[in-house]
Amino acid sequence: MENELRQKAKELLESGQVKQVIGYEDGSTAFKSTPCFASSPEDADRLVWNPTCVNNLAVYLPSAVKQGKVAVAVKPCDGRSVVELIKEHQINRDDVVTMVVPCPGVLNPDALADIDPKTIKNIEWKGDGISVTTDSGEISIPREKAFLDKCLSCTLTDPAVTNIKLGDSPERSPLKDKDAAIAEYEKMSVDERRVFWAKEFTKCIRCYACRQACPACYCKECFVDKNGQVWALKSTDPEANWFFHMTRAMHLAGRCIGCGECERSCPMGIPLTLIGRTLEKDVEEMFGSGAGQDPDALPILGSFDLTKDPDPCPE
Amino acid sequence: MSEEQVITKEPETAGAPKEWEPKIIGFLCNWCTYAGADLAGSSRLKYPANMRVVRVPCSGRVDPQFVLKAFERGFDGVLVSGCHPGDCHYAKGNYYARRRHMLLQKFLEHMGIEPERFHFDWISAAEGQKFAEVVEEFTGQVKKAGPFKGVGK
Numbered sequence: 001m002e003n004e005l006r007q008k009a010k011e012l013l014e015s016g017q018v019k020q021v022i023g024y025e026d027g028s029t030a031f032k033s034t035p036c037f038a039s040s041p042e043d044a045d046r047l048v049w050n051p052t053c054v055n056n057l058a059v060y061l062p063s064a065v066k067q068g069k070v071a072v073a074v075k076p077c078d079g080r081s082v083v084e085l086i087k088e089h090q091i092n093r094d095d096v097v098t099m100v101v102p103c104p105g106v107l108n109p110d111a112l113a114d115i116d117p118k119t120i121k122n123i124e125w126k127g128d129g130i131s132v133t134t135d136s137g138e139i140s141i142p143r144e145k146a147f148l149d150k151c152l153s154c155t156l157t158d159p160a161v162t163n164i165k166l167g168d169s170p171e172r173s174p175l176k177d178k179d180a181a182i183a184e185y186e187k188m189s190v191d192e193r194r195v196f197w198a199k200e201f202t203k204c205i206r207c208y209a210c211r212q213a214c215p216a217c218y219c220k221e222c223f224v225d226k227n228g229q230v231w232a233l234k235s236t237d238p239e240a241n242w243f244f245h246m247t248r249a250m251h252l253a254g255r256c257i258g259c260g261e262c263e264r265s266c267p268m269g270i271p272l273t274l275i276g277r278t279l280e281k282d283v284e285e286m287f288g289s290g291a292g293q294d295p296d297a298l299p300i301l302g303s304f305d306l307t308k309d310p311d312p313c314p315e
Numbered sequence: 316m317s318e319e320q321v322i323t324k325e326p327e328t329a330g331a332p333k334e335w336e337p338k339i340i341g342f343l344c345n346w347c348t349y350a351g352a353d354l355a356g357s358s359r360l361k362y363p364a365n366m367r368v369v370r371v372p373c374s375g376r377v378d379p380q381f382v383l384k385a386f387e388r389g390f391d392g393v394l395v396s397g398c399h400p401g402d403c404h405y406a407k408g409n410y411y412a413r414r415r416h417m418l419l420q421k422f423l424e425h426m427g428i429e430p431e432r433f434h435f436d437w438i439s440a441a442e443g444q445k446f447a448e449v450v451e452e453f454t455g456q457v458k459k460a461g462p463f464k465g466v467g468k
Contacts, residue, residue: 186425191464194427198468223380231380238467243387246426250379253418278425282418301418304410306400310417312435 001102001167002049005073008099008164009044012071018097019068022060024053030120031112035060051107051123051130051146056259058082058215062090071097077150079159080257080292081215086161087295090218093161100158102167105147115139144175150260153178161295182277201241203268206234210262210272211248216255223247249275254283254300257292286310337391337457339366342377344397346404347439354443362447363454366394373397375408379419382433389465392432392457399437431460
């Protein structure tokens, strides 16, 4: 699979069809990979595809396409981000070649908790789960422990903007209900939720990693960075933190595809995907359409439907 | 008079504890609801004076950020109101506003703010009576929900 990816990347770069290929390469440790920006056929040999390829690479597209056409390796979930970027006119459909890689699921770092990280040599998919090669031998980790939550409930097919399909889609049967975490959360009363979020947002150190990792957060100047109109205090006041996260959530309403990069990048462990999924569900219930499906659709909050939109005060 | 005095201008009975009055902010569209409020006033209709009005050019001007900011600053309730469907001065601003605020209300509930604290409504320039009723009802509703405990603790 990895060879196929490298081969395809090489072809694209050699023929000059694309200026660069964005994929993954080995990181500084065997249990992490890092984004790879290959701009020559030789660079393409660095590309890898293994369970540690977690990042959503669509985040680099708006700036990368400025230098010319880009090919990007995406998992089916990340492909949704590409759809959103095209839909919102951040990139042209013709400027991006979407290479969809077959994804059985990506690594949940918790799965390696019992293994000494220094001894890890290699991580690969094996059977239903993953196999970790260490100094002292091979360790198999079953699927339910090995992969991220979003992968365990994943039913996604190839995104609508697929150009090149690498390999065959693995058989995927969801192990978990997508909304298991939400169902648990929704048991709380309204006031309990207020207290819950006040507590969670107090942890926020306003590093903005969530925003940086988010492919939908591409504003040239974020509302929290503005100095003229200060809507959100830059300090870590609990209220200011609440305001930042709530406003960011509303900005992502109907646009979040649930890749979970915000939560994964959060150093303080704030359950940000819970917000995204809650809002996604509300949007689906009220307006019936989800994010990242149709690149030609109109943005949900940038359009309306006279026949279907709910009426706030029916006469 | 200061802001505080404006809402508590009823004469105080000596010694009796002051009844809590909710602080409400209203974002009213210039063309319909603001004129409706004007009509309510010039028709001498009575309604609670808890609401501070912010006049906006269109309900579509009301960013959810305004509403969030109001709650962040500790307002007990937020009202957003504009022209009826089909009446928007800018043709379709209220349709965008409707989507946004219906979603916001639901989202606020999910994030721990009672839906009673937020109200989105259509009030036309001719509906002075409706304006008075909506404000009265909304103020009562917020009063029932009690003082907002804030978003930070």
